[in-house]
Amino acid sequence: MGNSIRIKIRVLLLACIGFFAVAQAQDLPLQQLEKQYQDAHYKRVYIKAGFLASNPSYSKDPSLLLFKSMAVIQCAQQKGWYVRHTYALNEARTQLIKLQATPEFKEKSTFIKALEPQVKVLLSDAANPADQEAWRLFYNTLYPSGSGIGSNQASSTLLIAMAQKQIGVPYKSAGTDPSGFDCSGLMCYLFQYNHIELPRRASDQYAYCLPISAEEAQPGDLVFFTNGTEVNHVGLLISEKGMPKRMIHASSSSGIIETEIESNSYWKTRIAGYGRVPLATQKTQD
Secondary structure (H helix, E strand, O other), X not given: OOHHHHHHHHXXXXXXXXXXXXXXHHHHHHHHHHHHHHOOOHHHHHHHHHHHHOOOOOXXXXXXXXXXXXXXXXXXXXXXXXXXXXXXXXXXXXXXXXXXXXXHHHHOHHHHHXXXXXXXXXXXXXXXXXXXXXXXXXHHHHOXXXXXXXXXHXXXXXXXXXXXXXXXXXXXXXXXXXXXXXHXXXXXXXXXXXXXXXXXXXXXXXXXXXXXXXXXXXXXXXXXXXXXXXXXEEEEEOOOOOOOOEEEEEEOOOEXXXXXXXXXXXXXXXXXXXXXXXXXXXXXXX
């Protein structure tokens, strides 16, 4: 073997060793972060994660963002900390929405599940409507399974039965009762029977719901449509999961009707997304 080849191989080996050494060194701070979290040094985790996030090598690392978000939950149990860091909750929620599809989120699922009772307490103890809304959104982002009407068979069955009774009621702009409905007014009326108060406009209902995929959508979930610039229509899904999608909605030309979505080119091309109304918004009966 010639000297030039030996030199090239040596350079290549050194480069590989250097690469793995750098990779290992980069992993070390994240390992330390996880250890500190397990040792209940939550404020330290939050501060260190914020410091690491300013480093381009770590700023988008899923593990870093995940531990920072979980530290927010732990730290927020101290009211003094939460008052000084109210912004941290919305920041954590935004990060978690992005992280839910990553392997890191699934790997840390035991950490996340263990926090559910604490998040429920923080939601119930929230001192004002703004904090209640922030914790409600956070809870439904972190624990979507089982937290909405569409995942609760008894609630969705009642909802659909009530919706079917409205078939034939005429369309009425701004209508919210059986004398006439518009699309979002019908949803407000139906969900009142589950003791849930929805926002009045379709676009606000869209923002209010927990986002779900078309594959996750079940009877009792909502389907939203756009006119190209904003969400302007909403319907109640009545088809079983995995079946061709059908909805009950308020048609401006036909009143309250059932409509096939996927075989209808008008509606199919205007789908903005699907949403699950969270049970965490449920009001207690007097």
